[in-house]
Amino acid sequence: xxxxxxxxxxxxxxxxxxxxxxxxxxxxxxxxxxxxxxxxxxxxxxxxxxxxxxxxxxxxxxxxxxxxxxxxxxxxxxxxxxxxxxxxxxxxxxxxxxxxxxxxxxxxxxxxxxxxxxxxxxxxxxxxxxxxxxxxxxxxxxxxxxxxxxxxxxxxxxxxxxxxxxxxxxxxxxxxxxxxxxxxxxxxxxxxxxxxxxxxxxxxxxxxxxxxxxxxxxxxxxxxxxxxxxxxxxxxxxxxxxxxxxxxxxxxxxxxxxxxxxxxxxxxxxxxxxxxxxxxxxxxxxxxxxxxxxxxxxxxxxxxxxxxxxxxxxxxxxxxxxxxxxxxxxxxxxxxxxxxxxxxxxxxxxxxxxxxxxxxxxxxxxxxxxxxxxxxxxxxxxxxxxxxxxxxxxxxxxxxxxxxxxxxxxxxxxxxxxxxxxxxxxxxxxxxxxxxxxxxxxxxxxxxxxxxxxxxxxxxxxxxxxxxxxxxxxxxxxxxxxxxxxxxxxxxxxxxxxxxxxxxxxxxxxxxxxxxxxxxxxxxxxxxxxxxxxxxxxxxxxxxxxxxxxxxxxxxxxxxxxxxxxxxx
Numbered sequence: 001x002x003x004x005x006x007x008x009x010x011x012x013x014x015x016x017x018x019x020x021x022x023x024x025x026x027x028x029x030x031x032x033x034x035x036x037x038x039x040x041x042x043x044x045x046x047x048x049x050x051x052x053x054x055x056x057x058x059x060x061x062x063x064x065x066x067x068x069x070x071x072x073x074x075x076x077x078x079x080x081x082x083x084x085x086x087x088x089x090x091x092x093x094x095x096x097x098x099x100x101x102x103x104x105x106x107x108x109x110x111x112x113x114x115x116x117x118x119x120x121x122x123x124x125x126x127x128x129x130x131x132x133x134x135x136x137x138x139x140x141x142x143x144x145x146x147x148x149x150x151x152x153x154x155x156x157x158x159x160x161x162x163x164x165x166x167x168x169x170x171x172x173x174x175x176x177x178x179x180x181x182x183x184x185x186x187x188x189x190x191x192x193x194x195x196x197x198x199x200x201x202x203x204x205x206x207x208x209x210x211x212x213x214x215x216x217x218x219x220x221x222x223x224x225x226x227x228x229x230x231x232x233x234x235x236x237x238x239x240x241x242x243x244x245x246x247x248x249x250x251x252x253x254x255x256x257x258x259x260x261x262x263x264x265x266x267x268x269x270x271x272x273x274x275x276x277x278x279x280x281x282x283x284x285x286x287x288x289x290x291x292x293x294x295x296x297x298x299x300x301x302x303x304x305x306x307x308x309x310x311x312x313x314x315x316x317x318x319x320x321x322x323x324x325x326x327x328x329x330x331x332x333x334x335x336x337x338x339x340x341x342x343x344x345x346x347x348x349x350x351x352x353x354x355x356x357x358x359x360x361x362x363x364x365x366x367x368x369x370x371x372x373x374x375x376x377x378x379x380x381x382x383x384x385x386x387x388x389x390x391x392x393x394x395x396x397x398x399x400x401x402x403x404x405x406x407x408x409x410x411x412x413x414x415x416x417x418x419x420x421x422x423x424x425x426x427x428x429x430x431x432x433x434x435x436x437x438x439x440x441x442x443x444x445x446x447x448x449x450x451x452x453x454x455x456x457x458x459x460x461x462x463x464x465x466x467x468x469x470x471x472x473x474x475x476x477x478x479x480x481x482x483x484x485x486x487x488x489x490x491x492x493x494x495x496x497x498x499x500x501x502x503x504x505x506x507x508x509x510x511x512x513x514x515x516x517x518x519x520x521x522x523x524x525x526x527x528x529x530x531x532x533x534x535x536x537x538x539x540x541x542x543x544x545x546x547x548x549x550x551x552x553x554x555x556x557x558x559x560x561x562x563x564x565x566x567x568x569x
Contacts, residue, residue, distance in 0.1 A: 026056045029161035033144045039313045041320035042170050045130040048309055050085060052124045053144045057159040059118035064150035067109040072140030073167055075132025076107045082125040089121035112150050136170040177206040177314040177321030180295050189250025190297060195484045196304040196331045203248060205295045206314055208288060218282040218316040223326055225303025228275025232298060241273045242297040262292040302329055328365055332485040333440045336362040338466050344495035346456050353455040355392050360468060363447040366482035368437035368470045377474035378431035386464035386489050388457035391427050393420035400429060401451035411435055427452060430474050456492055463489045498522035
């Protein structure tokens, strides 16, 4: 921005008469360009690289964005597909990506506009890549630019001027790195917590091939979604990073230190730890030995879901570990959903509220156990509705329909007990028989559909999350918590003045065609050009004529005019 002020040199505010700031147009140049990676071990064929950039100028038809590496970037082989990372602005769906090499074998990535332009914005993409087969000792330089007519490249017709940013070195293979296998007591003593969004404590072990000869940073790289604290070292009295043999596996556990691990001496304990998103850089003095296993414990915040590329890496002393498997977050696998029968508000007042069945579809990660022989109840499925929804109940007792997805019959009612708390916003479904819910972790996981019955809010409102949690014991103490899931909800709209469905000819025989079904709609709000009216039938009714064309079965408007929904412009 440009700043203008009259009386700028005056000491008294009364003499500084006027001031104005005029925002300047952005310079047509790429900014905020970065290159990241998941592993920098030599020869790894299943790596992921991240490219981040911000454009200032619209990129239209036949134009595009080109990312090219220099001579120290040779040897990378990209798969010509990309995924958008969290926090990125959207890219056009018809955008094409090509990846290859120039005549000098330097890598080149081209994003070309086919129709929909790329708007000025901040973009983050990830590509699958195979690393070079030999070491790279000096980080290469990657150049980002946007150009008119990218088919003419390397002749350049600039849209946004280029920006250069460093890449990364390629290291030799570390002997070993991974998670230390914990028993149940060790998990408890170290506050291991695999639920979504929680702070977790993880123990890693590693073995070096060579002895460090200088103070260096160790880089621990987590999958997408994990977040290390900015100061991941902590204080002397309250450390977040633990290497002392008496604290790694819990307070005062030095007496049961595992015999397969070397003790990390205090003389070369880490002196700094800086977290940056999913990266933790740990500064270590000289002292670690080769060919022995060391262990450390560090805090990190879990993501809300298990990462797609769920692997961790460790880099130190010019050595990089094999990407080693991570752990699954205790939450529903995939994308759980909440689908209502009605999106309409309840009218409130003296009008009887309409019961709305909502189908929750989820695939648990952890098993929800059946009732033990010595207990009254077993595990629990707990559902919490968004604000202003209420569960239907009779003296706090409720009814549900729980079944494996696709099953013709639900789990029998004598296997379940449904209870609504006094707030009417939380439902507890107890296992009271020999039926359990099978989670993905067991290797025999099932997807389930749970139909619950609610009263909708009395006024329109935006969509909000539902919460579905499971517990291994009916008492629901924190130590018995299993999966925690956030399920995207649905909005509530105004109700219709009138809505009726009539079987005109009274054809009620089962499994028979109904010739005339009349649907009457009267709206509170105007129906405008481009609006879409969706009618859902109950389970078992088929109102589709041609599944391939997705057309209604013998639809026609009722009345003299064929323009039942006239176009107004």
